[in-house]
Amino acid sequence: xxxxxxxxxxxxxxxxxxxxxxxxxxxxxxxxxxxxxxxxxxxxxxxxxxxxxxxxxxxxxxxxxxxxxxxxxxxxxxxxxxxxxxxxxxxxxxxxxxxxxxxxxxxxxxxxxxxxxxxxxxxxxxxxxxxxxxxxxxxxxxxxxxxxxxxxxxxxxx
Numbered sequence: 503x504x505x506x507x508x509x510x511x512x513x514x515x516x517x518x519x520x521x522x523x524x525x526x527x528x529x530x531x532x533x534x535x536x537x538x539x540x541x542x543x544x545x546x547x548x549x550x551x552x553x554x555x556x557x558x559x560x561x562x563x564x565x566x567x568x569x570x571x572x573x574x575x576x577x578x579x580x581x582x583x584x585x586x587x588x589x590x591x592x593x594x595x596x597x598x599x600x601x602x603x604x605x606x607x608x609x610x611x612x613x614x615x616x617x618x619x620x621x622x623x624x625x626x627x628x629x630x631x632x633x634x635x636x637x638x639x640x641x642x643x644x645x646x647x648x649x650x651x652x653x654x655x656x657x658x659x660x
Contacts, residue, residue: 524555524659527573531562531580531591539581539614545647546577546612549654562597571602575659577610578631579644580623587619590626598634605635610657615645 528547532539540561547557555575560568570576578598583589590613598604611631613624620643628641640657644650 524574525572526550526555526557526575526577526659527560527570528557528577528579529560529562529568529570529597530578531594531597533563533581533583533591535581535614535616539579541647542612542614542644542650543579545650546579546644546654549651550577550657550659552651552655553657553659555659562593563591566597568597569602570598570604570607573607575608575610576604576636577612577657578627579612579614580627581614582617582620582623585617587617588622588626590623590630594627595630595633598631598636607636608639608659609636611638611641612644612650612653615643 528543528550530539530543543559547559550557558573578594580590580594583591609631611624611627613620613627617623624641624643628638631638642653644653
């Protein structure tokens with residue numbers, strides 16, 4: 503009602519002031535430790551939802567035909583394939599290349615704190631995402647669902 507009085511057609515002044523609700527995808531790829539990565543991904547989604555955004559949780563191994571074109575922000579997470587780190591599931595690059603238009607999308611990369619070199623695993627994931635043209639805004643090694651939820655609450659999704 504107030505929006506029409508001020509001459510805004512279709513959008514509300516409150517949405518202009520606060521920023522708009524964005525569609526966010528949390529995509530995870532779990533070879534092993536599926537439950538742990540699923541719990542961390544759900545917690546991350548709860549944190550992002552606490553900011554008022556719409557979040558969809560996508561399993562990269564099960565939801566093979568998912569398209570990411572409609573999302574404005576994409577979070578991608580995985581765990582290391584080997585205990586020494588540095589390797590990620592090959593499915594990630596195949597999924598991202600067939601998931602529609604992801605080039606230019608703002609994104610967040612996260613990996614589980616497992617093995618000896620989680621940082622190297624994170625760098626490999628970031629390189630894969632950048633190879634597809636995604637614009638990385640933030641990356642993190644996550645240990646627990648509580649930490650993931652706090653990170654989700656503090657992500658700058660705009």
